[in-house]
Amino acid sequence: MDYDYTHMRHVVCQEVGPSRNYIQPSHFSQGHQAKPFNYAEVYDFTHKRRGIAIIINNDSFEDENLIYRKGSENDTIKLEACFNKLGFDTRIMVNVTKYETIQNLQTVASEMTQNPDFDCFVLAISSHGDVIKRKNDTVIINQDVLNCTDTFIPTNDILNIFSDANCPGLKDKPRLCFIQACRGYDLDHGMNICGTDVSSMEVVDGTPEYSAAFEIRVSKRVITTPFPCMKDFIVMYATPPGFHAFRRQKEGSWFITALTNVLGSVTEKNSISINKLLTKVVNIVAYNYQSHSTHKDYDGKKQTPCIYSMLTKSILLKPK
Numbered sequence: 245m246d247y248d249y250t251h252m253r254h255v256v257c258q259e260v261g262p263s264r265n266y267i268q269p270s271h272f273s274q275g276h277q278a279k280p281f282n283y284a285e286v287y288d289f290t291h292k293r294r295g296i297a298i299i300i301n302n303d304s305f306e307d308e309n310l311i312y313r314k315g316s317e318n319d320t321i322k323l324e325a326c327f328n329k330l331g332f333d334t335r336i337m338v339n340v341t342k343y344e345t346i347q348n349l350q351t352v353a354s355e356m357t358q359n360p361d362f363d364c365f366v367l368a369i370s371s372h373g374d375v376i377k378r379k380n381d382t383v384i385i386n387q388d389v390l391n392c393t394d395t396f397i398p399t400n401d402i403l404n405i406f407s408d409a410n411c412p413g414l415k416d417k418p419r420l421c422f423i424q425a426c427r428g429y430d431l432d433h434g435m436n437i438c439g440t441d442v443s444s445m446e447v448v449d450g451t452p453e454y455s456a457a458f459e460i461r462v463s464k465r466v467i468t469t470p471f472p473c474m475k476d477f478i479v480m481y482a483t484p485p486g487f488h489a490f491r492r493q494k495e496g497s498w499f500i501t502a503l504t505n506v507l508g509s510v511t512e513k514n515s516i517s518i519n520k521l522l523t524k525v526v527n528i529v530a531y532n533y534q535s536h537s538t539h540k541d542y543d544g545k546k547q548t549p550c551i552y553s554m555l556t557k558s559i560l561l562k563p564k
Contacts, residue, residue: 294330295365296362298349300371302371304393313372318500319370326507331563340392349367353411353413360417363417364420367406368422369421373390404474416476427489479552484550490547499529499547533546
């Protein structure tokens with residue numbers, strides 16, 4: 245039997261109607277005894293130190309299928325200059341194994357717990373990335389992974405090191421994470437627009453074995469692994485789930501270039517909320533970049549960064 249869902253929706257809306265009375269939370273009450281809903285809207289950035297910023301750049305890998313990430317050193321240079329300007333204690337890790345990555349990050353988490361007088365924490369990673377699939381009886385679950393020099397590590401495992409449970413020094417403090425890596429094999433074909441920058445050759449931050457992957461992965465609909473709902477995190481990926489992330493071999497990645505240009509423009513006088521700043525980054529990458537490649541499958545493609553915010557307050561970022 246066929247149902248007219250549009251009609252049913254109209255009927256349901258009519259039945260609910262505007263006359264139904266809903267119980268309002270007490271802090272929205274208009275009565276004379278109502279108390280203001282008082283809460284801090286902005287994270288406390290008045291601590292003695294701004295905080296630690298970790299930059300991880302892996303450009304060389306034991307797996308010969310993972311090609312050298314030429315130009316990624318520019319990501320490191322841009323990120324370091326940007327974070328230093330904002331007052332961070334910037335630390336850089338280059339070409340680290342899975343064990344070294346976990347050990348170094350756990351050491352930083354322990355340090356922040358022992359000395360919690362800081363505003364926030366930043367983690368920026370530039371590497372090859374991929375998506376792995378786990379199957380059960382009914383679904384295929386995708387999981388983002390990042391490549392270390394020897395093997396991969398699930399992105400969630402890295403982020404979890406800085407959860408409240410594992411790093412109490414970060415409790416009620418914001419964690420800003422930026423990830424430049426592929427998250428799969430799909431390509432954004434976009435549409436024709438004016439002013440896109442196609443001045444340099446692009447490569448992708450994922451495995452180069454694209455042809456067979458296209459036959460299997462493009463257009464498949466799967467259930468992805470739920471993103472970790474850890475409060476006070478904001479995580480920005482260079483690309484949505486399932487897609488490639490582009491990098492210029494002479495300049496570095498699209499995403500990191502746009503990110504550092506936007507964050508680097510912040511001054512004492514023009515402090516803006518982090519959400520507005522990162523939205524501007526999305527706009528710049530989406531509208532101002534388009535790939536130019538000798539391989540037809542990678543030519544004329546677009547990219548749109550992806551933001552996951554679990555922040556409970558606003559961040560007004562400015563130099564310290």
